[in-house]
Every structure is written in structure tokens, then in C-alpha cells.
Amino acid sequence: MKIGKLFSALLLLVIPVASATAQQQLPGKVNIAWNRFYDYPDVLKMANDLVAAYPNLLSLQEIGRSSLNRPLIVITLNNPATGADTSKPAMWIDGNIHGNEIQSTETVMYSVDYLCRAYGKVPALTQLVDRCAFYFLPSVNPDGRANWFNQQNSPHSSRTGMQPTDDDRDGVCDDDGPDDLDGDGSIGQMWRKDPQGSHRRNARDPRILERVSTELRPDGTMEYGEWSMAGSEGIDNDGDGRVNEDGPGGYDMNRNWPADWQPEHVQNGAGDFPLCFPETKAVAQWILKHPNIAAGQSYHNAGGMILRGPGANYLEGEYVGADRATYDSIANVGAEMLPFYRSMVIYQDLYTVHGGFVNWLAESLGVITFTNELWSDKRIMQNGSDPSPEQMTRWRDRLLFGQTTTDWKELQHPEYGTVLIGGGNKWSSRIPPPFMLEEEAHRNFAFTAFHAEQMPLLRFQSILIKPMSDGLWMITIEIANDRRIPTRTLRAEKKHIGMPDRLTVDGANITVVSAGPMPQRLGTTFEPVRFNPQELAVDGGISGLSTETFRFIVQGKAGAAVRVKYSGEKFRDIEESFTLSAKP
């Protein structure tokens, strides 16, 4: 018995440690399936469950309400034992500003769950959590999300928020949206019967509508199909002769941010003025109160892209030098971690965007920020090529067993006569199939963990004290940033965004006579500032993966206590105390 008891006691001591190293699958306190999508109430419940299960790491704050009064929540992940979140560099991670881009929310929530599960078990992530804070906003647009889940939609609809908007300017808001005419719960495509149609149904697989050749036949006649495109499923609800021209909402919250915001004639969907929507305003006000945010990710779908700004060609000059190198070095790692994702620039590789969220974070707040466009159809191919319509159909048949398609049905349409309605339902594109969701979420989470890991980490590389004559001492301080992200981006320095870093040297019995940066680390001279040498403002900060050197001349007796402190907004301050003495 004695031995038995001892053995169990040993087991109790040993087992947690053993399980931490032996098991690759991390058990969690909340059981969440990551092979399914969640409507907003489920997301809120999941958030509350996680916060209840990991009270030492997570806290939840309602930061505002959506247009339709849904709560907007920020989940803060921070270990208070290592300091307040605001004293650490923090990464902002959000998703779903476009209501239909739903897997971005699961990706955000997966990240919360995984970090909590890994904390204390996976050293790399434990260290990351102990050093940094994370701010997660699972859905910037819960109204759009709820509409997508609960109303008839296509993969592309419900991008907007749900504030009633008069898109066709006829004095009535939202009076002609799409309609689910075939009753399959989704908004499909419509094809209008047309003897001079541009498309015909594929002979082998009539589900595929293929374009007829525009070349003349050998006999000199034109070839015609029997169907022409008629847009999304719907009728003319408001009787103005147009179909689907004023659906729910009708704006783009990702064009509403105060960076390079442009009015409607330049940027569609911009809204009446920047931050005119309750969602964007609440998020912006919250972020402005958190200057410790040093990295940002805003998930969207789709296309397999790691996007950085600028959104407009005339701002390309704002992503140069060390900033550009930082963006490239992080994005290139992402392209390696995320199959068939490419590192891209918004205006160059996608389209021009004015007033985008990542642009606001990057260009107005000086934060290294990416938008990942989650999921790419290339992922269904073994070689990462773009699938042809036939390959797509085969995939849908063989792997998804036809669950994302509705067979074409001929119906009588009040405006168009005979139409074909059907095709892909709202689950058919832009989002991964459930069985691939967890992989998509995990890989993207891993990329943000890498991105977060690059937030500045400072240390005193060396502090050299050299006695001079007359009680004067020369103190040479080298500060190293061991991560890729600078404490202040070039953009922040150039546009005077936020506060400069500060290097202070003080002590009760010393006087700082002169101080300044050393242009060359091993040089013999420095550039003394004219004012306030005891508190050097360092507007350029400490660059990524590099060292900056400063020199102070102080007056004091041997043995006098000195404190050196480097402080700033986007990193954890460092401090060192010593006494003046000839020995290093």
C-alpha cells in the first residue's frame, strides 16, 4: 500500500508533465467542433464558454452594438501574471466585416481556443502568450453574418451591414432584394431562355452551362445557345422594372475607415462619412484607446491571399524601406505556411480600395497589418491549379456528394419568362467544406502566431560605463530588437503617429549632462540633443532585428545609482539599474 500510495503520488506529479509532451492533440476545457460553422448566437456562447473556462487568460468586453443591436465583442487574451495587456505589445485579430465571409469568425475563435489549450503545454505558445496580448473581435458585422445564416443568400450576398439603405434612391430602403424562387434556401443563379443565348447546357453533364463559341461556323452562320445570364435569383419586388437593385443594407464597412476615405463617386459603398456605422465607429474608438497594438490581421474570404496595403497606387511610396522589408519577410513566411496562398498588394493584385480597415491600421496608426483572404478553390486540386468547371463539378459530386448544388429547375419568372434557377448554393464557394475548415483555421492561426511573435522584443544588449575626468561618466547603451517588427514603423515616424519611444537615464545623485544617438554603433562620436538629454525622444524607434546605440554623459560620484529605461507604446518597456563604477 505504501508503495502504491507513493506510486500514485508520483503519477499525479508526473502525468501532467508527461501528457504535455507526449500528446500532440491538445485537450481543451471547452469542447468545440472545428468542422462546422457557427451562427452569431453560437459564436457569443462559445466566447462566453471560453472566457468562463479560462478566466486567467481571457476576458470579454462588449465594445458597442451593431445597427440591429447585436453586441460587438472583443476577447482579450492576456496573462495578468506577466503584466497588464496594455503594457505588452498586442495583436489585433478580427474577421467577418463582410457578413458573408463567415469562416473568418471560426478562424478567429479557433485562435482563441488553440492558444488557451496550448498555454502551459506548448512552450512556444506559452512564451508568446506570456509576452504578448491578443485582442480578438470574432465578427465586426454580426448583422451581416446573421442575415447570411438565416436568410436566403448566395456565397456573395450579405456582405453589407444591415442598416436600411436606399440603394436605388427611390425613397424606400431595401425594397428589392433577391428572392429564393426555387425554395432551396439559397440565392442561386438565373438563366433566361433565349433563342440567341450565349450559353448551352453541357451535353455530358447538363448541370454545366457552357459558353457557345463566338466564332462563325464553317458555313458562315453564328452559333447560339439557348440560355443567357439573368443575374441572381429574384424578381422586381418594387415594381420599378429592375430586378434585385435594392437589397438589405447596401454598403461596404470595409470602405468606411478614416484612412484615404473617399466619397461615393470615388469609392462605392463608402458610406456618408468615415465611421458613420455603429460597428466601424465602435471598433475605431476601441482601437484608438489601445496604442499597444503592434500587429494586425483582419480575415476575409476568399482567394488565398496575404494582402498588405496600400489600397491605392498613389500610396505605394508609404510602404518602403524597412517597413516594406518587414511586410515582405512576414508575408513570405505566410506563403510558405498556407498552401496556394500568395503575398499580394491590395491595389496591385486585387483592386483599388479607399478607406479599408487594414489601410487604416497600417497607414494611419502605423501597425504592421495583413488581410488574409481565406480559402482558395485551388485547394481542391492536388497541384494548386485553378479547377475547370468540370473539375469543380466532379469535386462537388465526389467529395461533397452534391450537397452544395441545387439542380437546375425551369420556372416562370414574372419579368423574364422561362428561367433556369439553381446552381451552387450559398455554401458552394468562398468557404471551405467543413472537413477542411479546421486545417484552414489552424494554418492561418499559425501564421498569426508567427506574425504576433514578430512584435518587438527589446533588451539591453550592452551598457558600457566608462569613467572620465571630473566625476563625468560616459554610458553607452545598446538596445536590441530581437524581432522583425520595429518599435516604430517608418510610416509612424514620418507622419508623427503616436508617441515617440523614450530613453531615460536618471538617478537621485546624478545629472545627465548630454545624450544622443550614435550614428555608428562602433563609432567614436554621438549626436547630442540640445534639450532634455535625460529623456531622449526616439521617434524612429528600434528597427526590426537590429540594434540602436545611444550615449549619455552623466555627472555623479562613483557608486551613485543609475536607472536606464526604454519605454514606448508597442513593446514591453525595459529597465536596468546599476551603480556608477569603473568595472563593466
Added chain:
Amino acid sequence: MFWIPIALLAVGFCSDPPAAPIITPRDAIAQARTIVQNNRARASITTIGKSWSGQPIEAITLSENLVDAQKKPAILLVSGLDGSRPSSVAIAVASINKLLETPEILKKNTFYLIPCANPDVFLDTFMSSDSRANRNTRPVDEDRDGRIDEDPPRDINGDGAITMMRRINPPANDPPTHLADPNEPRLLKTPDATKNQRAIYTLYTEGLDSDHDGLIAEDEIGGVDIDRNFPHRWPEFDPSAGHFQMSEPESQALLKFVFEHPRIVGALVIGRWDNLVKTPDSKPRDITGKTPLALDPGDASTWEEMGRKWRDLSGQSRTVDCDPSGSFALWLYAHRGIATFATQAWGRPDASPIPAAPVDPAAPATPTPPANTPEKAADEEGAGWLAWNDRDQDGRGFLPWTPFNHPTLGPVEIGGFRAGFRSNPPPSEIPKLGDAVAGFLSELATRQPKISLRNLKSKMSAPGVYEIEAEIFNDGWLPTATAMGRTNNQPVPIIVRISTPKDRILSGQRVTIVDGLAGAGGQKSFRWLVQSSSADPNNLESTILEVKWEPCGTYRASITGEKVTLPTEVIP
């Protein structure tokens, strides 16, 4: 710690008492309240918001029948945005009595006046320097040193004004930029190397280096400049522009007022921008290439004409250039499509001629040799102000350069124009300018856009098929929406609607959205081919044709077969 000179509090923007007393913004608002009290049937005053420091922002409504005020097309006047123009509040208030004398216009129109849109800038502490006086009281750390508002401009030599400092023979690290103009030593100029001129002064706003960072007067009290906080061409990163567009309670109050009053058809803003004395160049565009900097070419002729009108009414012929980026007036014009005119209300007057020397009749009539015409000062505008100051204003507007030993800069001279001297008319001019403003607002009311439905015809073109034609006109002189606003899709469009069910409309739209009609005869014609409701011409349903434009109301006409009724206005 900082101190505000007591003298400054009392003095405001000029010191020696001129003939007429200065009407401070506070006095002017009190006057406005009295006028409203005495005209309760036709005038009311409401608070539309609060400034950062909690000062009320008030709007005055003038209308023959206050109950219906919201239903009539309205003209808006906004002033008191610019801290260097406290007189703009008094001018706006001076226009009220004149407007109340025009009952005919008040029957048809409503006037909204927001005389003091930015009250924080007229708190006494802000009556300081010319260049930096437009901000509200939100604390802003302009020099990013973690201390707020700790180094404002101040009157360090106790002469009762904050002016300029010129540092004499500054050291090499503070390279001189200016010298005294040899032709007018009170003014400064940049050196002309071809004339062997050398700069000897560096220039500063009068103040200290209270926070010991080497910079003089660089972190003033406040604030965000309300007139740079609006979203059209918002100057991001200008420390006075705010963290984002419409971030301030004052700009939000104006925005809310405009959104809640969709019948505003024309506006005048008295502030630092002028687009009346000098019609802005409509050619240059912003970086997107899609937005004119200040005026759309399609609006230029309207502005030229209204500019002439203003010059006639006010006699103003000179103006000071100003970048309107982020201003209220530019936003109202470009985003809301409202014809918005901007004026500084008053410009530099001509100085009286120098009295000719008395001619001595006894002197021999020898022809005097042609005197060398004295060379003009480089700063002609400054010289003009000095001439008016010297000859007509008893020299009250310019403080001579006086030596002073500055605690950190060493020997300096302090002097220059008094704050506000060049931007505020002598108090005696205010009633006249109030009349000019009232005249201009009345002119806007007279010229307001007005929609009519005309030439309505219905003809049977085949049995059971009718061709309906109609035209809508802008009978007013102003456009229903500025060309800029029409481009921008922001203002309320004109909506033309025919009640015929869409399956009986053979040609034409059931609902047509007209972005706007140009002024002075803008028109649009419509034509529909419709199938009649019944084959029996004696048993036809009536079709209703409706033209709706929010500021004017709605017109309806009815069509039955070939019979049409005259359009009637539907009072909303």
C-alpha cells in the same frame, strides 16, 4: 503651469476703443436671444449640440409660421467657426433683423442661422494669435512629449497682444530666413540674392519655451479645428484635423443638423474660406483625379454670378487665400450637394489717399523733376494693411518691433499686426455687413431651385395604347444639386414615378431617379408608352404621375386616357 495675460482676457482682438464698441461673440448671441424673444411668432432658438467644453451651439429659425418651418425650402447661415473672426458672429446676428423685415420671403422660406458653430474658440483664452485660433478645447499634445497644452503662445512683453518675435542674428543652428524690407522696415521679406540681401531674423510666434524642448509656443491650448474636421478632403495627420473625420462634438452637431433638415437648398458660411470674391479655379483635382479641389467646372458659372452679387452687396473686393480642405463649407457643397457659398465677409479696405502737400501759389512754377517712384514693399498686402492702419485706424493694428530679451532666444524684437486686425472689420462696419449677409441670403431664397411639372400630354397612339409625355423644370436659378453633388450621388434626387403597373408600361421607366437639375432652366423630359387598363375608352383607370423632390415637396397629376389634370402640389 501657464498663464494668460489678464490684459488679453479683457482686450480680445483689438485694444484701443474705437468709435463703436466691439460686439464679442457672447454679446452677439445675447443680442440674438433678445431678437428672438421680441419676435416669438417668427423666430425661435434651439440648442443643437455642445462644444467640447460644454458650450451650447445654438440654431435660430426664422419663418413666417414656425409650425411649418420644417416644410419649407430653407437657407442656412453658419458663422463663428474661425477663432480669428469673432466678428463673424456679430455679422450673422446683425443680419437677423434685416431678414425679419422681409415677410414675403419668410412666407416662402425658412432661414436657419447657426451664428456661433465653434464656441470654444471664443473662450477668452483663445483670443490669442492669428494663426492658431480655430481649435476647440479637446486637449491635444501637438509636440508629442506626453504633456498637454503646456507651451501655448503668450504675451511675454506685456503689451496686451500676442504678436510675432524676430530673433536677431540667430546662431548657426537656427538659420535666419528674413530681413526687414528696405522699402517698409516694419514688414519682413525673404532675401533677394540678386540685390545682395542677407537674412538676419528667424521668426517665431510670441511665446516661451515653457517645456524646455527648444521649441517656442508649439503646444497650444486645445484642440481640434472644427473647420478641418469634415470628411471632404480631410487633411489627415494635420494635428488640428482630429483623429478622424467628424470626431468632434461640434462637427457632429453641424452634421446632425444638416441631416435632420433635408430642405436646405442654399447656404452661406462666414469663415476663413472665400469662394465669392474670388471664384475658385475649377480645374485642379485632388490625388484621385476624380474630385475637384474646391469647385466643379459645372458649378463655376453659378459661383461667378453669386460672387458678383456678394461683391455688390458687401463692397468687398479683396480676400485672403485659404485651403478649404476638411472645411464645413466644402463638405456641404461636395457631399450634400447644397449650393454653399463661403465668405470672409470683409477684406482689406483701401487706405485714404495721402493728403497732398498744400501748393504755394507764390512759388515759381518750375517743373519739379520726376521723383523716383519709391519701390513697393515685397509684401504688398502687408503694405496695404499698414497704409490703412496708419491713415485710417490711428495705427491701432500694428505694434512696432520692440526689443526684448527672451529667456532662451536672447535678443528678439516683438511686434507685428495685432491678432484679428486683418480679419475683423471695425465694429462700425458690422451693421452694414449684416445687411449684406441678409441681402445675400434673401438672394439665395429668391434664386432657390424650384421644381415644376409641365407640358403633360397624353395621346392615344393606337387603340388601347397611350403616349404620355411630361417635362420637369427647375424654375429656380440655383441647381437642385450642385454639379459636384450630382457626381457624388449624395444629395436627394428627384424621383419621378408613374402609377401604371409595370406590365402595362411598353416603354419608359416606372420610377426614374434624376440626380438633379442644373439651375436657370435645367430640365428633363419623359415619355412613356402605356397600355390602357381597359379596351373601353370610357372605363379607364387614372394614372398618377408623381414628381418628388424632398426640399420642394411633391407634385401629382392624373392622366385618364387623353385627359390630363394640372399638377397639384401635395403638402407633405
